[in-house]
Amino acid sequence: MARIETVGEALARQGVSRRAFLKFCAATTSLMALPPSMIPRVAAALEAARRPSVIWLSFQECTGCTESLTRSDSPTVEGLIFDMISLDYHHTLQAASGEAAELARTQAMEENWGNYLVAVDGSIPLGNPGYSMIAGVSNLDMLQETVEGAAAVVAVGTCASFGGIPHANPNPTGAVGVGEIVTDKPIINVSGCPPIPVAITGVLAQYLTFGQLPEMDELGRPKAFFGQSIHDRCYRRPFYEKGQFAESFDDEGARAGWCLFKLGCMGPITYNACATVKWNSGTSFPIEAGHPCLGCSEPNFWDKGGFYQPLSEVEWGGWAQLGTAAAAGAAIGAASALAARSKQKKAREEEV
Amino acid sequence: MTLLDFARGPAMQWAFVIFGIGVGWRLVGMFLLLRDRAKATARRDAPVSDGTRAIIMRSLPAKELEHHIVFQHVSGYAWHIGFFITVLFFGPHMPFWKSILGFDWPTLPSEVITVVGAITIAVLISLLVRRLSHPVLRVISTADDYISVIVTILPLLTGLISYANIGFNKETNLALHLLSIVLVLVWFPFGKLMHLFLAFPTRYKAGADYGRKGVAA
């Protein structure tokens, strides 16, 4: 657990040649969505960068975010990035448990006070601390205690960023994202259900290389991965432009790969890198597989009507409501007509 | 709740309610008023054919007047047709209509709709400019005239902006487009947009009335 080792030293220790290191830097640069001309800068920075301590707190989550990040068991770029940080506390990945695990957390905090990163997945229940406890400590308390000496907080996944699934109507646990509790530390939201692995590692790489968090959008998400909407980068966009839509699953249009707008695609209002970076190392993404985008990186995506409700479908209220309104209007109209009629009658009498 | 959630949800619901109440109020209030009882003998007793004929004849201006009003005549038809093509035959509008009517129909290519929509906006704006600059129109135009044309232009404009994805982000553009529809629905019962319901009945009544006036030759 050599926390003061630099990345360069760590790589040398693993027998990674300079050539291999350069290949690694090229991949890291690409990962951060930086141009290849930045590779030398990234190489210089990584060589001297100290491995930051990362404390990963898991709250009301499904562990999907960790699964997304740790998919392969052979060294990938993601894996290497993971090696480049000193992951000092993580429920799923750590060997220790119980008291020893909690001791690892507090020790890491002490030894790296002011410099460690806190990664959070899962939402925090505010309704009743008993809804989610770790080692007898509520999520709220553990979060507040752990971020005190943190340099920054990375909210991994939509649950930690915006409340996610637990936050969906009726939100029985009073779940909220990290940003609603922590207000005095820089927070970066890497949303998605789960987030694309490179989005997580890209943020860590940015912090590792340059010692700062990347440029963020108004929801606190890294612009490099969340700056474009799915709609703006979707390969099916020409079909939207032409007006060729799939009307139902597996119909002619769907088989021809037409736009999925009418099947409820949230692509136009969802910001993520699915259409460019894609999933499973660039294999595909939901729309390419024939399913409309769920909008999983946006706040409240569970409560936007329905996953198969097109964006142009509105809550107009239904015929019964419209009929009742018209009837109410008719009643008022009849009343006003009656009043007018009596005036008309009087006017007629006066004419005569 | 985002602006789009608000526009698609509570705003739209209230818009339809206000539309329902307003239209019901105006139509019933109007039709229940006492009509002047005609005191003279009718020239002939054919109100239905007279009224129906009036609806058709008044949709086509008299030949003698045509060269005075050709601009208004052609522009009026052009933008109404363009408006209905845009609203009824644009692909992404179909889920909206289907959720209200329960059925949908074939649509036109979206590039065609873009051109039609753009032309419709251009015609409407030219008519607005004419209303502001023409000496007679300027004097006789009321607030209702101006509000109604602006309320009609806004959905077309916001729709085009949203489709072209310029200005704000897509979500905000869509929200503004839906809010412009809310505005149409809310303004509808209070201004001359009511001609959608009233134009034909009033022409019918005028035709029926004039049909019985005069003396048989």
Add this chain to the structure above:
Amino acid sequence: MSGLADIAVSVEITTGNVVPLLHEVRHALQRLLDTGEPTVIDLHSLPLAPGELDTLEEKLGEGEVSATLNALGPSLLRETAVPGVWFVTHRNANEEITGQYLEIVKVPAILEAQDVDIRQGIAALSESLEQANTQDQGETHDGSN
């Protein structure tokens, strides 16, 4: 249920980026000739429709030199039929692609032996030579009379 292979992923869509990219390559080549300045283009940074990368590879063709690099996974550095234009594909130990680049350069920098590695090589070679020397001396010592 029909086979997955029956589901069409339309490849008729083009982003129109292939031709401008080739123009960029041509300009970079001229720059390389005039000033020696290399250019690296990250192919993952451009929107390319499915199939367009293959079209690009086809248009550039295959050249005389092909090099494989085994460092943290295999990488292929292939000169295209256009001399000075190298198609570089980096893969990790899982054979997953971690980066694809067009390098307009005389020789991709990563093919050169790096100073740090050379120094390590010298140290390792020196050590093995010393060991061999000691062994020889030992043998001579044992073998001699």
